[in-house]
Amino acid sequence: MATYHIETYGCTSNQGESREIERRLRDAGHRPADGPAGADVAILNTCTVVEKTERNMLRRAEELAEETADLIVTGCMALAQGEQFRDAGVDARVLHWEEVPSAVLNGECPTPASDTEPILDGEVGILPIARGCMSNCSYCITKHATGRIDSPPVEENVEKARALVHAGASEIRVTGQDTGVYGWDTGERKLPELLDRICSIDGEFRVRVGMANPGGVHGIREELAAVFADNEKLYNFIHLPVQSGSDDVLDEMRRQHRVGKFRETVETFDAALDEWTLSTDFIVGFPTETDADHELSMELLAEVRPEKVNVTRFSKRPNTDAAGMKGLGGTVKKERSKAMSELKREIVGEAYESMVGSTREVLVVEEGTGDSVKCRDGAYRQIIVREASERGVEPGDVLTVEVTGQNTMYAFGDPVETEPAGRSEPPAAR
Template identity: 75%
Template sequence: MARYHIETYGCTSNRGESREIERRLRDAGHYRVDGAEEADVAILNTCTVVEKTERNMLRRAEELADETADLFITGCMALAQGEAFDRADVDGQVLHWDEVPEAVTNGECPTTTPDAEPILDGVVGILPIARGCMSDCSYCITKQATGKIDSPSIEENVEKARALIHAGAKEIRITGQDTGVYGWDEGNRKLHRLLEEICEIDGDFRVRVGMANPKGVHGIREELAAVFAEYDELYDFLHAPVQSGSDDVLGDMRRQHQVAEYVEVVETFDDYLDYWTLSTDFIVGFPTETERDHEQSMALLRETRPEKINVTRFSKRPGTDAAELKGLGGTVKKERSKEMSAVKRDLVADAYADMVGEVREDVLVVEEGTADSVKCRDSAYRQLIVQNASDYGIAPGDFVDLEVTAHETMYAFGKPI
């Protein structure tokens, strides 16, 4: 679990995004501290109104980079003029605000709330289906807080899902340290069975499955992909963090899976689903990662072409085995991260560009955006923004048909039809 320090500059939109970043970090078990010196990570949400503001943002980024182990830079200046931070040689990662919470985790499993109870947030229901995991990753401190997997029964989780839907949830987010190993503590892999039962609940809703490590998914990949193909209620979206394209590094990370198993999971979902989103994570600059290992990760990224990618520079967590290893230099990690992030942006932008001109049916309006916009998710959980939403009379919880009219790197724009 990480200690974070966050600073926000600029407009109401930036402040709203920072609040959402903090909410997700708190839900994942991280906590805020005052001052970058006490933090594991610092987050700078930037503004770019005038030239003086830009100079201030660069100066503050340089200060924060010197004060903390890892710096994440987001906001208007980061996205519009990210190269300025590179030119200033700021040791920080430029990210879209939506990517910050997962980047902060450093590849660790998320940490659900201690009581692991459902939460209704707007039209989104958060359903933790289990606590703990079956992994023993050498870099992860979360395991020390959560322990082994503890899976409530299918019946108990279905009742919780039903209660969320009856309370108004239109999107159920299945969460846990590792959803793919749900039921392993009972000797029975049963995520696919749980999803079937939830999808049979009466109502009009969607279900998103949270992070599932490749090893857990691999053993039930056929059954799981078949459930995704059968039920429209399920977003065709899989978050399977591979972390490296090198089996040697995966071994040092104690990740349990090998690259071939990850690829087999991807190929299985390709066989069952025509249109789906693969999400994955890479840790760049693990202490034992060689240049050849990095090249293997780059090759795997290009081969599997995920549409959502979290790239994180390795950062030592106290009390973990990986913290005892001699680390790579900051410059090496920075250059490898920049190379992977550049390919990532191209892959994600290509995925959204391919959507332009197409029609997406039964798109769920999930939440309000900024300046009279709403954020929506299509069947593969890709984000569509509808501007001037009040003109169309649409609001969170509605299902709409959209024509995709344009795109940015991380999302597309849609117009109701």
């Protein structure tokens, strides 16, 4: 778990983005620090409205870079003029605000609250299905907090999901340190059964499966892909963090998979689903990563072309084995991170560009910034509908939208109908 310090400048839109960043960090088990000096990571959400503001942002970024070990710069100036921070020599990662929570995770597993109880946050029901994992990754500090997998019975989790649906959840997010190994402590691989049972609950809702390490999913990949194909309530989305395209690096990381298993799992889902979203993570600059290892990661990213990619620069965490390794220089890590992030934006941008002009059925999941709402199609791609209040659109509605544009990380859509479609049918990818 990490501690964070966040500072926000500018308009109410920036304030809303910072609140969303904090919500996602808290959901993953992170906690605010008393100030930047005591934080594992500082986050500067910037404004760029006038030249004086730009100078203030640069000065504050320089100050924060001196006060904390890790600085992330996001917000308007980061997106529009990110090169200014690099030109000024600020030691910071410049990221789109939606990338910030994943970057803070540093490649580690999320850490739900210790009681693993479900939470209803607006239309979203968060369902931690277990605590702990079966991995022993050399860079991860989370395992010290969570221990080995502890899986409640399937029926217990189904009842929690049912309670969320009855409380009004239109989207259930199945979470855990590693959802793919749910049930391993009882000698069974129970994720496919659990998802099938949750989808059989009466009601109109969608289900998103959280992070599942490739090592755990590989052994159930065919059964799991079949469950996705058979249940329209399941978003066709899976998060498989590969972390590196090099088997040598994966071995040093002590990951429970190798690149071949990751590829085989992706191929299985490709064969089972007409349209789906692959999400994955890469850690760049691991201490033993060579130039050749980095190129293997770049080649894997270009080959599988995931539509959601989290790129994280390696940083040492206390009490982990990787903390004792001789690290790579900051310049090397920055260059590799920049190259991979540029390729990622190209791939993700192409995916969203291909959606423009299509008509899709979406679920309105939550409010966005300003007068907008965030929607998800059947493959869990994010589509923003603006002027929501004027259009009578609110979370929980099911809409038919035409995709009118994209902004690399998400798409924009306009309702085809003048009134929301309501909750008559769960949305499906087309």
